[in-house]
Amino acid sequence: MLQTLQQLPPDPILGLSAACRADPNPHKVDLTIGIYMDEQGVCPVFEAVQIAQHAMIAEETTKAYLAAAGDERFNTGLQRLVLGAGSAALQEGRVSSIQTPGGCGALRIGAEIIHAAAPRAKVWVSDPTWPVHIPLLGSVGLEFHSYRYYDPGSRGVNFDGMVSDLKKAVAGDVVLLHGCCHNPCGADLTLSQWNVIAELAEQQGFTPFIDFAYQGLGDGLEEDAAGLRLLVSRLPEVIIAASCSKNLGLYRERVGATIFVCNDAANARAILSQAQSAARRVYSMPPAHGALLAGRVLTDDHLGGIWRTELTAMCQRINGLRSDLRTALEARCGGDYAFIEREKGMFSFLGLSPAQALRLREESAVYMLDSSRINVAGVNAGNIEYIAESVAKVL
Numbered sequence: 001m002l003q004t005l006q007q008l009p010p011d012p013i014l015g016l017s018a019a020c021r022a023d024p025n026p027h028k029v030d031l032t033i034g035i036y037m038d039e040q041g042v043c044p045v046f047e048a049v050q051i052a053q054h055a056m057i058a059e060e061t062t063k064a065y066l067a068a069a070g071d072e073r074f075n076t077g078l079q080r081l082v083l084g085a086g087s088a089a090l091q092e093g094r095v096s097s098i099q100t101p102g103g104c105g106a107l108r109i110g111a112e113i114i115h116a117a118a119p120r121a122k123v124w125v126s127d128p129t130w131p132v133h134i135p136l137l138g139s140v141g142l143e144f145h146s147y148r149y150y151d152p153g154s155r156g157v158n159f160d161g162m163v164s165d166l167k168k169a170v171a172g173d174v175v176l177l178h179g180c181c182h183n184p185c186g187a188d189l190t191l192s193q194w195n196v197i198a199e200l201a202e203q204q205g206f207t208p209f210i211d212f213a214y215q216g217l218g219d220g221l222e223e224d225a226a227g228l229r230l231l232v233s234r235l236p237e238v239i240i241a242a243s244c245s246k247n248l249g250l251y252r253e254r255v256g257a258t259i260f261v262c263n264d265a266a267n268a269r270a271i272l273s274q275a276q277s278a279a280r281r282v283y284s285m286p287p288a289h290g291a292l293l294a295g296r297v298l299t300d301d302h303l304g305g306i307w308r309t310e311l312t313a314m315c316q317r318i319n320g321l322r323s324d325l326r327t328a329l330e331a332r333c334g335g336d337y338a339f340i341e342r343e344k345g346m347f348s349f350l351g352l353s354p355a356q357a358l359r360l361r362e363e364s365a366v367y368m369l370d371s372s373r374i375n376v377a378g379v380n381a382g383n384i385e386y387i388a389e390s391v392a393k394v395l
């Protein structure tokens with residue numbers, strides 16, 4: 001039976017990162033995979049997480065399964081972080097959430113619920129979107145349409161195109177939005193544009209599904225949540241896939257949650273029961289370690305304070321790198337790279353062709369995706385001039 005299956009090509013992102021690791025060139029630079037790296041090129045463990053981990057190991061008395069919905073402390077802490085402690089929807093009790101294995105698990109559980117509620121729902125995704133969205137949501141059986149989003153000419157959001165496409169989304173459809181720090185393009189909506197999206201959702205009746213994987217890495221925890229909270233304040237239903245991979249550095253621990261903002265408290269309870277049943281079908285129980293750590297950090301004032309300071313420093317460093325990269329590229333290549341500074345989060349398209357991205361890999365061991373998406377957090381003081389010089393060579 002197994003012999004009928006063929007070898008698959010490497011994953012477009014993970015495959016390139018693996019190729020970079022195997023590359024013997026001492027100057028190699030990995031700008032492929034979306035993980036934060038510090039000046040030393042290390043993806044660090046937050047100090048707040050370390051402290052929580054020491055305490056947890058000392059206090060832990062069991063490794064029994066968590067509840068199907070996950071750790072309550074974590075779920076409560078994350079709801080407050082995402083929606084804001086004063087959220088009216090939270091106070092009205094019309095929010096429920098399930099702890100999931102990372103943001104990917106959250107997207108998948110969201111997709112399961114959408115499919116259960118509306119098997120023919122069309123999911124509108126931005127063009128471009130994170131490539132993993134399609135297999136992750138599509139494997140549930142949902143159908144996709146795309147809406148215009150990134151305009152390579154202006155290197156910003158084609159908002160008129162987005163609005164005109166979303167006017168075709170109807171009640172029963174779902175619009176997948178990047179809550180902040182758009183992956184892959186880094187171009188985010190302004191608050192007034194979020195307002196227009198809220199109006200459109202009201203008029204057309206579609207349900208927003210917000211992928212929220214980078215809260216705190218754009219402008220700050222509160223600022224990055226402003227668009228999402230605006231939608232939640234105006235609409236009866238919003239689905240959110242939140243991840244703690246990036247903003248708590250818990251990548252391998254697989255920590256996330258699907259948050260359902262529902263019409264009323266009874267529906268929030270019903271949806272939670274559906275989500276638990278979906279999780280039971282897919283992976284049964286969520287992993288505990290990372291969520292227990294995140295729960296401690298998010299609900300403890302002292303640890304939370306340490307974490308917020310660390311996250312702010314991370315965010316400021318990324319924004320500093322954006323400005324340094326702009327300067328280095330403009331100095332070496334000429335042209336206008338101001339867009340890198342305007343964008344948010346870890347990603348940016350450098351605007352190179354796939355052939356130029358290939359030459360960068362082959363001639364300089366500078367690894368980026370074929371689309372020329374780079375992880376800005378892979379840049380550091382030691383490689384920035386080399387990156388700019390290598391880009392200038394292929395232009």
Ligand SMILES: Cc1ncc(COP(=O)(O)O)c(C=O)c1O
Pocket residue numbers: 034101102103104105130183211212213243244245246251255256
């Ligand atoms: C846009 C987007 N959504 C969701 C995720 C989910 O990540 P994880 O499952 O590691 O939490 C990622 C991770 O790279 C992402 O870039």
